[in-house]
Amino acid sequence: MMKQLSGPITERAGGARLRRALAVSTLALAWASALPAQAASYTWGNVKVVAGGYVDGIVAHPAQQGLFYARTDIGGAYRYNNATSTWVPLNDWTTPSNWHEMGIESIAVDPRNANMLYMVAGMYTQNWDGNAAVLVSSNQGASFNSYPLSFRTGGNDDGRNAGEKLQVDPNLGSVLMYGTFNDAAQGATNGIWKSTNSGQTWTRLSGFTALSNDGSGSGVAFVTYYQPSAGNGSATPTVFAGVSTAGAASAGTTLYKSTDGGSHWSAVTGGPSGQYPNHGQVGPDGNLYITYGNAIGPNGMTTGQVWKYSVGGNTWQNITPANPNNYSFGYGGLAIDPKKSGALVVMTMDRWWPGDTMFRSTNGGSSWTDVGPASTRDPSLSPWVKFGAATAGFGNWGQVAIDPFNSAHAMYGTGQTVWTTSNLTAADSGQATNWTIGANGIEETATLALISPTSGVPLISGLGDICGFVHTSLTASPAAGMVSNPICGNGTGLDYAKSLTSKIVRVGTGGSGVYGAVSTNGGTSWTPFANQAGSSQGDGTVAISADGGTIVWGPKDVAPAYSTNNGASWTSTGLPVSTSWQILSDGLNGNLFYAYNAATGIFYASANKGVNWYTAASGLATGGKATTVAGNQGDVWLATSSGLFRSTSSGSSWSQVYSGVVTAANSVGFGKAASGASYPAIYLAGTVSGVSGLFRSTDTGSTWVRINDNAHQWGGYSIVVGDPKTFGTVYVAPNSGRGIIYGTSPN
Structure with a gap:
């Protein structure tokens, strides 16, 4: 028997029996044969x-046609396979202990050696993350040597849109420079670092003192060499660095220059004030082009500018494209065409209406063409990028590259995907440019x-930022796009009725205030919850009974609740409010539900479809993940940092x-x-x-x-x-x- 709940949760009757049951036993499997390696x-x-997240940098190699690299903020880096028009992942070997190295902060190539590839890997500057590493490859990313840094980097922090922070000396490939974030907690390591042995060891340049160490801005936004200042085979003396701090932006001293290979630096005055630099590149016309915004990005920009600095003439010019409708936005991506002097493109950032765009100039910024409005877009490789609309938009937060061997070929990465064109130069004569999804292979x-x-279908997913998918095929992006009605932000919870598998429930965030939906046809269509159980943010996990009649949902901001009418109305379970609920349905019995609180290690059960609950077990490990087994009653497994546990009694007793x-x-x-x-x-x-x-x-x-x-x-x-x-x-x-x-x- 169990005590019925009308108020606080109570233990199952017979506390002594419960405590004896919780004296976790170990299966009689103490010893076994050696574990096979495979x-x-x-x-x-x-x-x-096909993609799905922020491709925040694309680098084209100037010495090998078709060789591009892309970096992402949380998913590693990729090399473009020109023969198959696909991207090859480069960081899948990253170990669990180095998970943070899947955030790639910057990529650099040796212009004189197409085999050499460098990247700085580290996801966050916060002190709970691990130190970063410089990854060095001599075979275009087929394998890497890893050289640790003594500080953290922010591959997924604000400011990740800037760059490139890492550069190889174009005249002497063994020399590299790397500019850090302006992190307040790591002031002793902030600045510009230099390697003279192809990235194996690094020395902080004491002559660079431009960072304020106050946490503002993105630190060193970019580093770029001025190649004509040296001959081949000798180190390049002239180097520029964009400085993104609040103080530098306010004073208008966001560009610094060294003429002795980084030993000494001085501010280049005359540039814009109130603006943070984003990207900087030197063109074949001898000008350094720089994009700016009044925030570091990728969010928050409301104004921006584009400037060029004549290296030889030491003069500045504001070349910002006209903004006749006074839209609110900044500038981010920048690409110089090395084949055409004065030809370049810049990307808007945070132009949320009518949407971001690309501006192109063929005369050094004296005039510009807005590429976006006349462009055509084919999203068929990944239909979800339409976000439920009839056509695909331009995308946001664009970072761009022009093919150094083909001026008509360009690609840009966004917060969702990569777009590519083979007729960029059509814009120069007022013609439309044609774009297709160029992210095949990026996931x-x-x-x-x-x-x-x-x-039914092989798989259904809940994903961050793009809601989730019903995967009718594993080898093609779903033709129906992401799940809809509603289209959500994060898809956080999924379950299916074990005895009625065509009935599926999902929950998440966003969705214009509708946080969940039910499908009765295996995910082909969805009916949204008419009632949100009192939640104002959704989120959490969800379960549906084996017979499909009852749903139990644990949102993040209200107590878990149950519904017997597909979300039209909800009744509180009496369980406490928690952000750590894992709600589960039994694998066979339609009356049984479970609720594991990962924060407290308490496991609750209900034998009457979520109406009443009892404490089945307490003192379990916290931070675990619980799973039930389809077709089995009372069979629950718990994965924890201290091992794997199983209950065959609906959670009342557990064995390791x-x-x-x-x-x-x-x-x-x-x-x-x-x-x-x-x-x-x-x-x-x-x-x-x-x-x-x-x-x-x-x-x-x-x-x-x-x-x-x-x-x-x-x-x-x-x-x-x-x-x-x-x-x-x-x-x-x-x-x-x-x-x-x-x-x-x-x-």
């Missing part, structure tokens, strides 16, 4: 969304929820699985059973026998084999879900923003 041949790929989304129903061998678990999921096996295949993201990775068990956790390798780590793993329809298929959400990974195996 279970089987696994093939890994991305579930196709950069933060995955927040995944389900693979026992029948393979104690001493499975020492940590991030997530556990279940897929189709192996031939001859009676229990679903178990997929584990965690640590087994001292090895961190992805593992599979076909014998209910008695033995485990690793299924990924060191080349496929993606910075770690936050969610793992097996496919219940195909044995061996598993879906993985990396810790970073590398989209959704799936693996298949012939055995």
Whole structure:
């Protein structure tokens, strides 16, 4: 029996029995044979969304046609394969302990050596993140050597749109310079650093004292060499640095110059005031072009300018494109055409209405053409970029590159994707430019929820910023675009009715105040919640009973509630308000629901469809992830930093699985059973026998084999879900923003 709840949550009757049950037992599996290094041949790929996040830098190599690199803020870097028009991920080898290195702050190439590639990797300057590293490749990113830095960088911080902060001396490839953020907590390391041995070691330039160390601005926004100041084979003496701090912007001293290779620096006066530099490049006409905004970006700009500085003449000129309608925006991306003196493009930033655009000039900024309004756009490679509209927009926060071998070919990255054209120069004669999605191979989304129903589509996802998808195919971006009615911001919770798999529920954020929806046809169409359970922000997790009749939702700002009419009305469960609820439905019994509070380690259960709840267990590990098993009643697994636990009694008692061998678990999921096996295949993201990775068990956790390798780590793993329809298929959400990974195996 259990105590019925009308007020505070109470323990199940019989506290002594509860405490005895919670004396966690260990399965009789203390010792086992040595763990194989690899279970089987696994093939890994991305579930196709095509991009999805911020591509905040694109670099074209001047010495090899078709060689481009792109960086993302949370999903690593990519190299463009010109033969297949696809992007190849370069950082999938990143270990879970170095997850933050999936944020690429800057990329540099050696103009004299097409094989050399450099990048600064580190996601946040905050003190909870790890120190950054310089990654050096001598084979275009096929492999890297990593050289640690003594400070943190902000690949996903405000100001990540600036650049490039890392540059190779165009006359002497062993010399590099890198400019840091203006971080308040790392003042002793802020500034410009120099390497004279191809990035292996670095020295802070004591002569550069332009940063204020007050946390304002983006620090050193860009570094650029003036190549004509030296001959080939000798170090370039003249170097410029854009300084993005509040003090520099106010004083109009945002450009600094060194004529001795960085030993001494002085401000170049005469530029704009009240503006933060964003990008700076020297053109073949001898001018340094710079874009500016009145904030560091990528958000917050309300004004901006474009200037050029004559290096030889030491003069400034404001060349900002006309803004006849007085729109509110700044400037970000910049690309110089090295084949045409005076030809360049600049990108607006934060022009939220009527939308961002590109301006092009062929005469050094004396006149400009607005490329955006006359452009045509084909989003068929990733239809979701229309965001439910009839046509695709220009995109926002654009960072741009012009092909140094073909003036008509250009590409720009946005907060969502990459667009490319082969007729940019058509704008010079007033003709339309034609753009297609150029992001094939880039997969950069933060995955927040995944389900693979026992029948129907292979996968349904909840994603950061772009809501989520019903994936009818793993190899093509869904033709229907992202889930709609409503289109949400973050898709945070998903579940399906285990005995009625066509019924699915989802919740998230945004959605114009509608935070959830129900589908009765496997995700083909959705009916939004008519009532939001009193929540003003949505979010959280959600579960639907096995029979599809009841939904329990735990929003972030109100107590969990249940609905028996598909969200038309809600009743409070009596559970407390928490931002850490994991709401689950039982895998078989339509009456059973569970609620694990990851902040407190308390596990609650309801035997009457969420009406009344009892404390099934307390004292469980905090910060874990709970999962139920489709087709099994009362079967709950809990992945924790201290190991993997299982309950077969709806959470009232727990046993540790393979104690001493499975020492940590991030997530556990279940897929189709192996031939001859009676229990679903178990997929584990965690640590087994001292090895961190992805593992599979076909014998209910008695033995485990690793299924990924060191080349496929993606910075770690936050969610793992097996496919219940195909044995061996598993879906993985990396810790970073590398989209959704799936693996298949012939055995």
